[in-house]
Amino acid sequence: MSIVFDHVNIVVDDLEATRAFFVDTFGFTSGTPMTLEGAWVDELNGYKNAKATYVPLAPPAGGSTHIEVLTFENPPSPKAAEPLWAPNHLGYRHICLDVPNIQELYEQLSPKWKFLSEPVVVPPPFNVTTVYFIGPEDVLIQLTQKSQSDATDA
Numbered sequence: 001m002s003i004v005f006d007h008v009n010i011v012v013d014d015l016e017a018t019r020a021f022f023v024d025t026f027g028f029t030s031g032t033p034m035t036l037e038g039a040w041v042d043e044l045n046g047y048k049n050a051k052a053t054y055v056p057l058a059p060p061a062g063g064s065t066h067i068e069v070l071t072f073e074n075p076p077s078p079k080a081a082e083p084l085w086a087p088n089h090l091g092y093r094h095i096c097l098d099v100p101n102i103q104e105l106y107e108q109l110s111p112k113w114k115f116l117s118e119p120v121v122v123p124p125p126f127n128v129t130t131v132y133f134i135g136p137e138d139v140l141i142q143l144t145q146k147s148q149s150d151a152t153d154a
C-alpha cells in the first residue's frame with residue numbers, strides 16, 4: 001500500500017482573508033473557490049443541508065500536499081472554548097512550513113502576528129531553526145529553516 005499525505009483542511013470564518021494570507025505571505029497558489037453542498041456533503045459531515053465553500057492552496061514549491069481553507073455557511077461553525085493555538089491543546093496542533101530565510105520572515109511578520117518566541121535553533125538530530133506564531137483564525141503555524149548543511153545535502 002502506498003500512502004501519500006494529501007492535504008490539511010482548516011475551517012475558518014473569513015475565507016478570503018485566510019486565503020490572501022497564505023498567498024501573499026508564503027506564495028501559495030490559490031485554486032478556484034468551490035461550493036460544497038448536496039447529499040454527499042450532508043452524509044460525509046453528518047449534517048442536513050450542509051453548505052461550505054473551500055479553496056485549495058498549493059505550495060510554491062509544488063508537490064501533491066496542499067492546504068484546504070474552508071468556511072461553513074450552514075451550519076455555522078461554533079467558536080472554540082479554548083484557543084486552538086495553545087501548545088498543549090489536544091487534537092490538531094499546527095501546520096509547518098519550511099522557509100528559506102526564517103529571520104527575514106520573522107521580522108516581516110512579527111509586527112502583525114503574535115509569535116510565541118523568537119526563532120530557536122534546534123540541535124541535532126533536528127538541525128533546524130524554528131518558531132511558532134498565531135496566524136489568521138488562531139491557526140498555529142510553525143516556520144522552519146533547515147541548517148545549511150542539511151539544505152545542501154537534500
